[in-house]
Amino acid sequence: MSAVPLRNDQPAINGPRAITVLGATGSIGDSTMDLLRLAPERYQVEALTAHSNVEGLAKLAREFNARFAAIADPARLGELKEALSGTGIACGAGESAIIEAAARPADWLMAAVSGAAGLKPALAAVDRGTTVALANKECLVCAGDFFMQRAVDAGARILPADSEHNALFQALSSGNRAELTRVIITASGGPFRTWAAADIEQATLEQALKHPNWSMGQKITIDSASMMNKGLEVIEAAYLFALSPDQIDVLVHPQSIVHGLVEFSDRSVVAQLGSPDMRIPIAHCLGWPDRIVGPSTRLDLAKIGQLTFEAPDFERFPGLRLAFEALRTGQGATTVFNAANEIAVAAFVGKKIRFGAIARLVEATLEQWVRAGNLAPLTSADDAIAVDHNARNLAASLLPQIAAKAS
Numbered sequence: 001m002s003a004v005p006l007r008n009d010q011p012a013i014n015g016p017r018a019i020t021v022l023g024a025t026g027s028i029g030d031s032t033m034d035l036l037r038l039a040p041e042r043y044q045v046e047a048l049t050a051h052s053n054v055e056g057l058a059k060l061a062r063e064f065n066a067r068f069a070a071i072a073d074p075a076r077l078g079e080l081k082e083a084l085s086g087t088g089i090a091c092g093a094g095e096s097a098i099i100e101a102a103a104r105p106a107d108w109l110m111a112a113v114s115g116a117a118g119l120k121p122a123l124a125a126v127d128r129g130t131t132v133a134l135a136n137k138e139c140l141v142c143a144g145d146f147f148m149q150r151a152v153d154a155g156a157r158i159l160p161a162d163s164e165h166n167a168l169f170q171a172l173s174s175g176n177r178a179e180l181t182r183v184i185i186t187a188s189g190g191p192f193r194t195w196a197a198a199d200i201e202q203a204t205l206e207q208a209l210k211h212p213n214w215s216m217g218q219k220i221t222i223d224s225a226s227m228m229n230k231g232l233e234v235i236e237a238a239y240l241f242a243l244s245p246d247q248i249d250v251l252v253h254p255q256s257i258v259h260g261l262v263e264f265s266d267r268s269v270v271a272q273l274g275s276p277d278m279r280i281p282i283a284h285c286l287g288w289p290d291r292i293v294g295p296s297t298r299l300d301l302a303k304i305g306q307l308t309f310e311a312p313d314f315e316r317f318p319g320l321r322l323a324f325e326a327l328r329t330g331q332g333a334t335t336v337f338n339a340a341n342e343i344a345v346a347a348f349v350g351k352k353i354r355f356g357a358i359a360r361l362v363e364a365t366l367e368q369w370v371r372a373g374n375l376a377p378l379t380s381a382d383d384a385i386a387v388d389h390n391a392r393n394l395a396a397s398l399l400p401q402i403a404a405k406a407s
């Protein structure tokens with residue numbers, strides 16, 4: 001049994017729905033709020049959360065008359081209270097308040113915190129058995145095995161919001177699980193798709209932040225440039241749809257129009273297409289099992305003219321190779337892969353390492369982790385958080401030697 005519903009066999013939803021958005025002030029949060037704005041009478045906002053952007057959170061909470069607003073930074077509670085005074089909107093601060101927001105009764109929740117910090121709140125929503133639109137891929141990369149099992153146990157529905165996984169989710173409705181032979185997720189190739197390895201090695205932050213097609217948060221934009229994001233997505237697909245690494249292929253597609261393809265046993269391949277606009281997959285999750293009217297630009301294939309595809313280069317983009325290796329090693333290794341990458345990206349942003357060293361730090365951390373024999377299966381959120389924590393420490397301890405080493 002899967003927590004991802006594979007067919008549109010659910011009854012239509014009538015009446016206003018209670019909606020919670022975790023990470024409401026971020027890029028995905030912004031797209032989600034944009035969709036809610038199109039039909040405010042259909043939704044009652046239950047809770048909204050942010051990390052430290054009090055002003056943005058309070059503005060949204062007031063606009064949508066949310067019942068509860070939570071800020072992760074505990075030092076900001078006073079500011080938030082002041083910003084919401086006179087509104088009657090309840091508020092809280094700290095990790096516990098984010099978890100409280102996630103556990104409040106909502107019919108539909110968007111999990112769009114960035115990073116592993118999103119795991120516990122997302123689990124709180126899953127445990128309520130609600131419908132969770134999952135953008136926060138780190139939940140699966142860090143804890144996919146039991147995250148999906150907890151969803152099954154609690155009767156929660158996981159709707160994939162990441163564009164490639166949403167594409168697979170839509171395409172999967174064309175057949176049944178036994179008929180599925182392979183999935184293909186596409187990658188734009190990022191700003192360094194055509195660059196030589198030596199130039200990628202020296203790429204600056206400004207260059208890494210220039211994504212050719214998508215407008216996203218900083219971390220995921222850098223991950224797209226290194227193709228670590230595609231690695232995280234390979235792992236995400238494996239846990240989400242219970243696939244083996246051999247059933248997942250990556251295809252570089254610079255136009256970002258075809259987002260994901262599913263191959264069935266008769267060799268039919270079903271793909272989902274759309275403009276590169278996150279409001280399209282989010283609208284699919286928000287409307288599900290129905291379709292809502294979306295605000296995005298219509299796809300004009302004649303104007304685009306050409307859709308091109310190429311094989312990924314595992315040499316120039318070693319992050320992708322490492323993701324497959326971690327997936328073959330097991331859940332703990334994918335948690336380490338993510339933790340080390342988060343440390344590496346922060347070090348790159350802080351100008352402590354070169355762009356090319358991001359993958360080297362991830363590789364060195366994974367190697368040490370595996371060599372130390374730390375491969376016991378993860379059976380709880382606390383297990384995953386402990387591995388995440390230890391892997392971050394290990395990556396941080398390896399940072400000086402990676403920074404010092406020339407490529």
Ligand code: NDP
Pocket residue numbers: 022023024025026027028029049050051052053054072098111112113114115117135136137138161162163214215216217218219220278
């Ligand atoms: P952003 O950085 O734009 O936004 C992150 C949101 O989470 C903000 O609301 C931020 O609050 C909040 N937040 C950050 N850290 C914490 C924390 N420790 N505790 C609580 N809240 C926190 O990220 P994105 O919207 O780009 O990405 C969110 C998730 O969705 C990521 O997992 C990403 O991989 C995934 N995703 C994103 C896509 C995109 O197009 N952006 C596409 C597919 C998946 P504040 O504003 O106060 O900092």
Ligand code: MG
Pocket residue numbers: 162163164233
């Ligand atoms: Mg994606």
